[in-house]
Amino acid sequence: MDLDRLRQDAAAVLKDGRAKMVIGFRDRAGDCVPAFITDAEQAAELVYDETCLVNPAAYLKKIELKRFRPVAVVARPAVMRSLVLLAAEAQIAADDVLILAVGDQEYHGLMDLAGAAALLNEQYAEMPHDPEVMKRLEELSGLTPEERAAFWTEQFAKCTRCYACRAACPMCYCTRCIVEKNVPQWISTAAARHGNYAWNVIRAFHLAGRCTECGACEAACPQGIPLMLLNVSLARDVEDEFGVKAGYDAEAEPVIGSWNADDNEDFIR
Amino acid sequence: MTQTEANTTDSAEAFEPRIVAFVCNWCTYAGADLAGTSRLQYAANVRIIKLPCTGRIDPLFILKAFEGGADAVLVSGCHPGDCHYTSGNYHARRRWTLFRNLLDLTGIDSRRLFFSWVSAAEGQKFADLVDDITGKVREAGPFDPTNPARRQPWT
Numbered sequence: 001m002d003l004d005r006l007r008q009d010a011a012a013v014l015k016d017g018r019a020k021m022v023i024g025f026r027d028r029a030g031d032c033v034p035a036f037i038t039d040a041e042q043a044a045e046l047v048y049d050e051t052c053l054v055n056p057a058a059y060l061k062k063i064e065l066k067r068f069r070p071v072a073v074v075a076r077p078a079v080m081r082s083l084v085l086l087a088a089e090a091q092i093a094a095d096d097v098l099i100l101a102v103g104d105q106e107y108h109g110l111m112d113l114a115g116a117a118a119l120l121n122e123q124y125a126e127m128p129h130d131p132e133v134m135k136r137l138e139e140l141s142g143l144t145p146e147e148r149a150a151f152w153t154e155q156f157a158k159c160t161r162c163y164a165c166r167a168a169c170p171m172c173y174c175t176r177c178i179v180e181k182n183v184p185q186w187i188s189t190a191a192a193r194h195g196n197y198a199w200n201v202i203r204a205f206h207l208a209g210r211c212t213e214c215g216a217c218e219a220a221c222p223q224g225i226p227l228m229l230l231n232v233s234l235a236r237d238v239e240d241e242f243g244v245k246a247g248y249d250a251e252a253e254p255v256i257g258s259w260n261a262d263d264n265e266d267f268i269r
Numbered sequence: 270m271t272q273t274e275a276n277t278t279d280s281a282e283a284f285e286p287r288i289v290a291f292v293c294n295w296c297t298y299a300g301a302d303l304a305g306t307s308r309l310q311y312a313a314n315v316r317i318i319k320l321p322c323t324g325r326i327d328p329l330f331i332l333k334a335f336e337g338g339a340d341a342v343l344v345s346g347c348h349p350g351d352c353h354y355t356s357g358n359y360h361a362r363r364r365w366t367l368f369r370n371l372l373d374l375t376g377i378d379s380r381r382l383f384f385s386w387v388s389a390a391e392g393q394k395f396a397d398l399v400d401d402i403t404g405k406v407r408e409a410g411p412f413d414p415t416n417p418a419r420r421q422p423w424t
Contacts, residue, residue, distance in 0.1 A: 137374075141374075145376055145377070145378035148373075148374065149375070149376025151376075152375045152376050153415070153416075156417055186329045186332075186333065192421045193421055194336050194419060196417070197418050198329070198336065198418070201371060201375055201418075202328065202329060204371060205368060233370065234367060234370075237366070237370050238367065241366050241367070255363070256363055256367070257360070258363075259359035259362070261350075261359065263359070263366065265366075267366070267379070268362065268385060268386060269383075269384070269398070
């Protein structure tokens with residue numbers, strides 16, 4: 001990783017005014033935490049490695065950061081996909097954002113959203129699902145429904161409903177979330193397991209066809225609930241059933257919200 | 270004792286499945302109506318909830334039904350191409366494809382979730398369908414009261 005070039009580019013965009021803020025990462029006592037940089041001199045503290053799991057695209061929709069647009073974002077491929085998807089959903093304009101693209105090994109340089117989309121399609125078109133998660137999904141599908149229910153009972157029982165998963169996700173941008181609507185109250189906020197179940201299932205489902213598998217929600221979960229099992233399972237189904245991978249096309253129609261006359265219907269009689 | 274508890278404390282031999290059916294106004298509801306006006310006999314285990322269109326059926330409705338004590342859920346609407354609103358059932362179909370897999374993963378398996386297309390002319394199909402799924406749910410037994418989707422009493 002060419003950190004020097006990343007820092008130079010970050011400093012350059014701040015200096016010449018192409019961006020008013022750079023959202024990247026800095027080191028805080030060994031932890032990788034987000035950095036919000038408005039001064040070119042601070043660019044020297046930018047770092048990046050594979051432990052930087054926060055998805056900085058989530059900050060773009062925060063009202064406090066609107067006045068700092070255009071924002072330059074240090075983005076790994078999953079984060080670039082989030083940005084492309086935010087543009088596809090008309091949540092950001094192409095000129096709201098610049099991308100400091102970091103890859104698995106290398107720094108790809110500074111680019112605009114169209115450039116990032118091109119890079120994704122050229123070099124990261126075949127991003128596999130997390131093999132560890134796929135293995136656990138395989139194990140789960142081998143269990144009986146009762147065993148699966150028991151597994152999730154245990155997992156969801158840990159949920160404290162802090163909604164860190166929602167806050168960490170760039171695609172959870174509704175100004176009023178369904179869980180906060182209480183007339184009628186669809187999802188119980190009581191400290192009982194059915195509300196936790198409904199919340200976690202519906203959170204995952206509202207991201208169907210929209211999850212770029214960045215892993216920020218699971219990393220943010222203070223209780224260690226394996227949220228990526230739900231997300232990856234849905235992303236896999238979306239790919240298998242509808243041939244769509246989220247975040248590669250800024251013109252794409254949403255998966256849920258569009259349809260095809262010959263979608264599979266084996267399960268409907 | 271709440272209704273939910275009353276149902277779950279029934280002994281096994283007296284188990285009568287409680288099936289919630291979300292149907293669309295234009296096809297399946299009319300089909301069910303035809304079954305009735307034609308005096309067709311079918312299992313009385315189904316509680317019909319009429320909605321404007323299958324496209325109006327939010328996955329939350331299905332969760333709410335299971336939460337409140339349903340042993341199974343049936344979702345039914347117009348055949349593809351017949352939607353009163355042109356494409357509501359196509360949208361719904363995509364949603365169900367994904368949602369049923371998600372429910373299966375989290376412990377509500379496909380023995381308790383049924384989908385069908387029943388047109389306004391298919392009274393017989395509706396009656397047969399309800400009989401068939403009632404039999405299947407009877408076989409599967411009551412929905413586990415400890416399933417995470419079920420509403421828990423205060424302790």
